[in-house]
Amino acid sequence: MNRGGFTLVEVLISLAIFAVLGAAGALMLSGTLETRQSVQIQTDRLGELQRMRALLRADLGQAAPRRTRGPTGRPSAQPITGPVSAGEPLLVLARSGLSNTDGAPRPSLQRVEYRLVEDRLERRATAYLDGARPGPPQVLMHGVRRADVSFINNRSEAPAYSAPADQPLPDGVRIRLTVDGLGEIDQLFLVEAA
16 A cells, blocks of 8 residues: 655655754854854054054054153153164154144143063053053053064164154154964054144
């Protein structure tokens, strides 16, 4: 007698086929999610790099030829300085272009410093030029293993800048970073006196 149904063997074979298709679909979905996460991480890293470059370009492009005083009150030797010893900021400068929208009694210049703290590149700014403590750090990039700053003037490069009387700022600043996942990044910024 023929009832028109499926045999047990046919049902088991169809279940096996559906199981294989389901496993393949799960593997594809897992791979897609991992790829998406990896792309998102790289996009975030490149976003950090672009924001850091934009801030450095803006700060150095609006550098002012003014010496400032640090929190201890000691004046800086030059209008723009690099690290003198371990634990010192990578770069310190005064920049113009600070908006004073609230009409507070402060200049349009701002003291800015860049530091490497653990594996983070941080930017700190002060509301006042002389003797003020820097504000809270703005983390620009994570995973920075090494940072070197050098100054370019008259086609020569040096780790420190000694300003002649006729040129208080260097022509350019080179910043070399070694960053996890991105390798060595060599950046050159023009300095324009405001």
